[in-house]
Amino acid sequence: MLSPRAKTHNYLNMIVAEQSVKAHDPDGWAVLLDVNGNLAEGMGSNIFVVRDGKLYTPGERYVLAGISRQMTLYLAHKLAVPVTEGDIDLFDAENAEEMFLTSTSLCIAGVRTFNGPKISDGRPPGPITKRLTDAYIAEVGCDFVKQYLERLS
Numbered sequence: 181m182l183s184p185r186a187k188t189h190n191y192l193n194m195i196v197a198e199q200s201v202k203a204h205d206p207d208g209w210a211v212l213l214d215v216n217g218n219l220a221e222g223m224g225s226n227i228f229v230v231r232d233g234k235l236y237t238p239g240e241r242y243v244l245a246g247i248s249r250q251m252t253l254y255l256a257h258k259l260a261v262p263v264t265e266g267d268i269d270l271f272d273a274e275n276a277e278e279m280f281l282t283s284t285s286l287c288i289a290g291v292r293t294f295n296g297p298k299i300s301d302g303r304p305p306g307p308i309t310k311r312l313t314d315a316y317i318a319e320v321g322c323d324f325v326k327q328y329l330e331r332l333s
């Protein structure tokens with residue numbers, strides 16, 4: 181097995197996972213699990229969960245520590261949002277108050293549902309995701325949310 185910390189551009193496992201998800205939900209995105217059944221990452225993205233006002237993200241053992249992930253951790257620290265890097269089991273994910281993905285192309289993208297049920301009211305971003313998104317926009321000087329929304333209209 182190749183280390184997930186090595187960016188090899190081999191997305192075969194993620195492509196297979198996407199095919200399985202799309203068979204059940206054409207709008208769904210796959211999230212891979214690590215060898216212990218905990219959340220790992222999405223296709224080219226890192227995952228974050230908010231529970232009890234704290235931010236959780238998988239540790240670097242089973243994920244590529246992306247640049248957008250690092251920026252999000254930096255901003256969380258700057259905003260005094262507590263962060264834990266470690267295992268996130270399916271129970272914690274299914275009971276998240278907020279969830280979002282980070283990547284170079286997404287920056288920070290809120291998640292509406294996980295395995296079917298809505299996260300919170302199903303209308304991201306939640307308050308912590310919003311604070312991080314606003315801080316990200318201020319840090320890079322580019323309103324990526326506005327750009328995405330303009331493309332949808």
